[in-house]
Amino acid sequence: MDNNTGTENRDEVFARRLRMVTRAVVGACVFIILFYFAVKRYKGLKLGIDQFVVVFRPFVFGFAIAFLMSPVMAFFDVKLKALILPHVKNKESVGRKIRLFSSIIAILILIFLISLFLRSVIPQMIQTITYIYNHIEEQLLNVLNWADEITKGRFTNQINQARDPKKVDKFIDLFRDFVSQYMNWNGQSEMYKQITDSVIGIGRYIAAFLIGLFVAVYFLMDKEKYKSISKKMLYGMFPPKIANPIMDVMIKAKEIFYGFFVGKIIDSIIIGFICYACMMIFKWPYPVLVSVIIGVTNIIPVFGPYIGAVPTVLIIFFTNPMEGIYFLIYIVVLQQIDGNVIGPKILGDSTGVDAFWVLFAIVVGGGLFGFMGMLLGVPVVALLYYILSKVFIYLARKRGLPIKTAVYENVKEYDEAKGELIYHSAEDEKKGFAVFDFLSKHKSKKR
Numbered sequence: 001m002d003n004n005t006g007t008e009n010r011d012e013v014f015a016r017r018l019r020m021v022t023r024a025v026v027g028a029c030v031f032i033i034l035f036y037f038a039v040k041r042y043k044g045l046k047l048g049i050d051q052f053v054v055v056f057r058p059f060v061f062g063f064a065i066a067f068l069m070s071p072v073m074a075f076f077d078v079k080l081k082a083l084i085l086p087h088v089k090n091k092e093s094v095g096r097k098i099r100l101f102s103s104i105i106a107i108l109i110l111i112f113l114i115s116l117f118l119r120s121v122i123p124q125m126i127q128t129i130t131y132i133y134n135h136i137e138e139q140l141l142n143v144l145n146w147a148d149e150i151t152k153g154r155f156t157n158q159i160n161q162a163r164d165p166k167k168v169d170k171f172i173d174l175f176r177d178f179v180s181q182y183m184n185w186n187g188q189s190e191m192y193k194q195i196t197d198s199v200i201g202i203g204r205y206i207a208a209f210l211i212g213l214f215v216a217v218y219f220l221m222d223k224e225k226y227k228s229i230s231k232k233m234l235y236g237m238f239p240p241k242i243a244n245p246i247m248d249v250m251i252k253a254k255e256i257f258y259g260f261f262v263g264k265i266i267d268s269i270i271i272g273f274i275c276y277a278c279m280m281i282f283k284w285p286y287p288v289l290v291s292v293i294i295g296v297t298n299i300i301p302v303f304g305p306y307i308g309a310v311p312t313v314l315i316i317f318f319t320n321p322m323e324g325i326y327f328l329i330y331i332v333v334l335q336q337i338d339g340n341v342i343g344p345k346i347l348g349d350s351t352g353v354d355a356f357w358v359l360f361a362i363v364v365g366g367g368l369f370g371f372m373g374m375l376l377g378v379p380v381v382a383l384l385y386y387i388l389s390k391v392f393i394y395l396a397r398k399r400g401l402p403i404k405t406a407v408y409e410n411v412k413e414y415d416e417a418k419g420e421l422i423y424h425s426a427e428d429e430k431k432g433f434a435v436f437d438f439l440s441k442h443k444s445k446k447r
Contacts, residue, residue: 054204058215059212061215062212064212065110065213066223068110069106069109069220072105073103076105103216105277107216124289142320176359234246252383268295268299271338278330278334286319291326302358309331313327313328358381359380360381365380384403
């Protein structure tokens with residue numbers, strides 16, 4: 001009887017392990033096949049994703065606006081309800097109206113801030129770009145004069161030859177040809193076509209943004225309702241052991257994305273204002289244009305400051321070379337202050353990933369999805385890192401293993417019979433050093 005029971009138990013264990021191995025193999029094969037087709041058909045997949053994004057762009061904008069402006073709406077909603085509801089009878093109806101009013105106020109605040117930014121920045125940017133375009137020859141000659149002065153006349157002949165109006169005009173024509181080729185302007189008709197396509201594209205973005213504002217109002221009006229529906233669907237479709245981890249990931253995703261984007265926006269605004277104030281103090285040229293470029297590119301982690309520094313330093317350098325060099329030094333100092341003082345104070349540990357994974361997220365995200373990949377790469381990788389860490393902790397606990405990462409540093413193997421980790425001993429370390437000693441003695445004998 002006992003032998004039969006033992007045989008049945010062994011058969012059950014074997015069958016269970018066989019099922020686990022089969023599921024793992026099938027899952028790995030499916031993943032490899034999907035990954036292969038994703039890489040093989042990357043262009044088609046990207047076109048499909050782009051088309052999907054175009055169709056749902058107003059809802060993406062609306063959700064993003066509602067996500068960012070939800071605290072503003074909540075502030076007005078709480079204050080107005082506390083002020084008005086105690087004095088009215090139909091609290092539910094009045095509460096809905098207060099929520100609608102608070103949502104509209106939040107959206108109007110966003111529109112006001114965007115309009116204020118565009119009204120104060122765009123005219124000065126257009127004026128600056130127009131000035132640079134109209135005085136490009138004068139700026140080139142300024143650079144040549146500076147080069148002659150800084151080299152103390154050692155290359156006067158070469159610089160004088162470069163000052164030849166024909167050569168300057170040729171250089172400007174080459175520059176314009178390069179820009180035309182880069183922009184795929186092989187003819188006037190293609191230039192007009194690309195300009196028209198750009199205007200239409202911008203118009204579509206503006207239309208999607210305007211529709212997104214109305215979508216955002218609906219999201220803000222009934223955000224509790226949508227949250228309840230999503231949670232109801234989640235717990236209705238999955239058992240608690242699956243639904244609870246999904247809910248935990250959703251909460252963590254909100255924390256990561258909100259903390260990252262709000263923190264980066266505030267950080268970039270501060271950097272932009274600091275840059276503008278210092279440029280006005282030192283009387284460097286084009287303060288508005290340069291500060292906007294520095295502030296906007298600062299949203300991209302790690303590489304953003306350097307991306308913004310390249311065009312801004314060149315713009316100032318062609319106007320006044322020495323001021324361009326001073327500005328480059330200033331940008332390096334400013335970014336060090338931002339990276340070590342301002343940024344950490346605002347962002348804190350909102351992502352929870354180290355510098356390597358931040359770099360990995362930006363490089364891979366930018367390579368696959370361009371600017372949006374660089375912008376979204378860090379929070380996405382942070383969320384994936386959190387999910388994988390939870391999975392590994394679950395698997396470690398299931399096998400009775402410690403969950404702290406540090407304890408695995410000196411692990412040698414896992415003893416399945418004892419169910420414990422085996423660490424490197426002092427004798428193992430001596431053996432390792434003995435190998436190095438033998439190799440060093442062998443090399444010395446050869447010499």
